[in-house]
Amino acid sequence: MKKQKTFSTHHALFVKKVRNENILVWFLRFFILIALLGFWELFAYVGLIDSFITSSPSIIVKTIINLFANDNLLYHVGITLYETILGFLIASALGYIIALILWWSERLRRILEPYIVVLNSLPKIALGPLIIIWFGSGSKAIIFMAILIGIIVAIITMLNGFLEADDGKILLLKSMGANKFQILIKLIIPGSTATLISMLKINVGMAWIGSIMGEYLVSRAGLGYLIVYGGQVFKLDLVMASTVVLCILATLMYAVVAMLEKTIIKYKN
Amino acid sequence: MKKILQIENVALTYQTLTDEITAINDLSFDCNDGEFLSIIGPSGCGKTTILSLIAGLIKHTSGKILIDEKPINIKNNDMGYMLQKDQLFPWRTIEKNVYLPLEIKRKLSDENKNYALSLLEKYGLKDFVKKYPSQLSGGMRQRVALIRTLVSNPKILLLDEPFSALDYQTRLAVCDDVYKIIKAERKTAVLVTHDISEALSMSDIIIVLSDRPAKVKSIHHPNLNGDTPLRKRESENFGFWFEKIWKELN
Numbered sequence: 115m116k117k118q119k120t121f122s123t124h125h126a127l128f129v130k131k132v133r134n135e136n137i138l139v140w141f142l143r144f145f146i147l148i149a150l151l152g153f154w155e156l157f158a159y160v161g162l163i164d165s166f167i168t169s170s171p172s173i174i175v176k177t178i179i180n181l182f183a184n185d186n187l188l189y190h191v192g193i194t195l196y197e198t199i200l201g202f203l204i205a206s207a208l209g210y211i212i213a214l215i216l217w218w219s220e221r222l223r224r225i226l227e228p229y230i231v232v233l234n235s236l237p238k239i240a241l242g243p244l245i246i247i248w249f250g251s252g253s254k255a256i257i258f259m260a261i262l263i264g265i266i267v268a269i270i271t272m273l274n275g276f277l278e279a280d281d282g283k284i285l286l287l288k289s290m291g292a293n294k295f296q297i298l299i300k301l302i303i304p305g306s307t308a309t310l311i312s313m314l315k316i317n318v319g320m321a322w323i324g325s326i327m328g329e330y331l332v333s334r335a336g337l338g339y340l341i342v343y344g345g346q347v348f349k350l351d352l353v354m355a356s357t358v359v360l361c362i363l364a365t366l367m368y369a370v371v372a373m374l375e376k377t378i379i380k381y382k383n
Numbered sequence: 384m385k386k387i388l389q390i391e392n393v394a395l396t397y398q399t400l401t402d403e404i405t406a407i408n409d410l411s412f413d414c415n416d417g418e419f420l421s422i423i424g425p426s427g428c429g430k431t432t433i434l435s436l437i438a439g440l441i442k443h444t445s446g447k448i449l450i451d452e453k454p455i456n457i458k459n460n461d462m463g464y465m466l467q468k469d470q471l472f473p474w475r476t477i478e479k480n481v482y483l484p485l486e487i488k489r490k491l492s493d494e495n496k497n498y499a500l501s502l503l504e505k506y507g508l509k510d511f512v513k514k515y516p517s518q519l520s521g522g523m524r525q526r527v528a529l530i531r532t533l534v535s536n537p538k539i540l541l542l543d544e545p546f547s548a549l550d551y552q553t554r555l556a557v558c559d560d561v562y563k564i565i566k567a568e569r570k571t572a573v574l575v576t577h578d579i580s581e582a583l584s585m586s587d588i589i590i591v592l593s594d595r596p597a598k599v600k601s602i603h604h605p606n607l608n609g610d611t612p613l614r615k616r617e618s619e620n621f622g623f624w625f626e627k628i629w630k631e632l633n
């Protein structure tokens with residue numbers, strides 16, 4: 115039922131200006147990428163930089179193709195993805211549930227507060243040796259590491275989101291006779307979807323840190339393993355190629371969460 | 384006429400670690416079925432506290448509160464509470480927002496839903512049923528908030544400065560709006576405000592409170608001519624009553 119509106123020529127100019135600005139931004143983004151890759155390749159080609167140490171775009175592409183054909187790249191990608199996604203899902207879900215419990219019980223929240231603070235500031239990698247002893251040197255230890263790194267952030271982020279709920283809305287629900295469980299279901303959970311999304315976004319990063327760090331420490335397979343192995347035998351092409359693949363995967367995973375955001379939060383126009 | 388609300392010698396003291404605040408002391412007044420009662424008093428004198436007591440959100444320290452001549456039952460309280468902000472849930476459509484009390488009270492039957500929809504339709508919100516609150520104007524949102532309090536058919540409506548967040552023009556219009564709806568649905572209403580004109584233009588009874596701890600300073604029945612708040616504001620006695628209450632408040 116929208117009324118057809120006629121615009122002045124100023125509007126067309128304005129729209130054009132905004133559009134041109136956007137095009138320029140995109141162009142410059144690509145330009146930087148192409149320029150970087152181009153100079154990198156060129157300098158390596160003419161010998162201005164040592165491609166043994168810095169590799170070069172063409173070598174990286176060749177290495178990736180080689181890895182794919184001869185060294186089971188998909189196997190390593192699969193292992194790392196499995197660890198990361200499992201670590202991500204468990205850390206997020208467990209963190210969410212623990213945050214709910216802490217929201218429910220103010221007493222428990224107060225009791226556990228110092229423990230959460232300590233766990234949050236502890237560099238989790240310091241627990242590496244312990245984790246290896248407990249879980250052996252396989253995927254289990256790595257997933258545990260990913261969970262450990264993600265879960266504390268998940269708990270803290272979600273709990274803050276739950277506690278931010280509007281007092282006026284809580285009062286309103288209570289005046290309707292709502293019990294605590296109803297307040298949770300009708301207000302706290304649906305009211306914190308934005309927090310949930312930002313927690314998931316943070317946790318994508320955390321899970322990658324956890325799984326790659328875990329692979330550095332213990333593993334026999336995975337992208338982290340390829341990177342460490344490449345470093346040890348001085349195959350820097352391998353290090354670079356694996357890092358590039360890692361970049362692509364991490365971006366894709368983040369994009370999936372960002373897509374989730376668009377489908378969930380539809381009331382924000 | 385039937386007394387729907389009786390407050391007898393009610394007192395309430397808030398406890399904090401460092402202080403004991405007596406918000407209300409020896410408060411008594413009552414309200415008949417279908418009346419529009421306003422409570423006016425300086426800010427911080429205990430007005431919100433009185434509504435919280437009637438809504439059963441907190442328990443009085445001493446005295447008696449009777450609803451329909453029975454002691455107030457916190458578990459099964461039949462009040463519709465309207466707050467300063469509309470407090471609509473932004474992730475729910477208008478329709479889902481007004482169903483909220485039904486969901487909480489587990490009365491989400493087709494009949495009740497239809498009643499809620501009929502109220503929305505009756506008060507000009509039919510086209511907005513499937514919209515989200517952010518798509519409505521401030522005045523319309525306040526109307527939705529009022530309808531939300533009506534759908535569970537409460538005995539008394541409690542209004543805590545419901546217009547104070549609106550700008551002056553909207554406020555006059557929404558005031559009119561709310562008044563008409565409350566009268567059309569024949570509801571008893573208790574309005575809390577610190578705005579004398581608002582109290583005068585809407586109420587059958589005005590209770591003026593003292594500073595904290597709140598006690599009844601005086602009770603008025605202005606009986607202004609006019610069938611809507613806007614008309615009452617234009618009636619010739621308006622100035623007289625305004626001055627009278629203003630003097631009492633200062």
Ligand SMILES: Nc1ncnc2c1ncn2[C@@H]1O[C@H](COP(=O)(O)OP(=O)(O)O)[C@@H](O)[C@H]1O
Binds near residue numbers: 406
């Ligand atoms: N939960 C509480 N604990 C302690 N003091 C409170 C609490 N709620 C309100 N008060 C105090 O009680 C007094 C009355 O508050 P309120 O009823 O909100 O006043 P009004 O609505 O008239 O502005 C104020 O002085 C306020 O500081």
Ligand SMILES: [Mg+2]
Binds near residue numbers: 430431
């Ligand atoms: Mg107040």
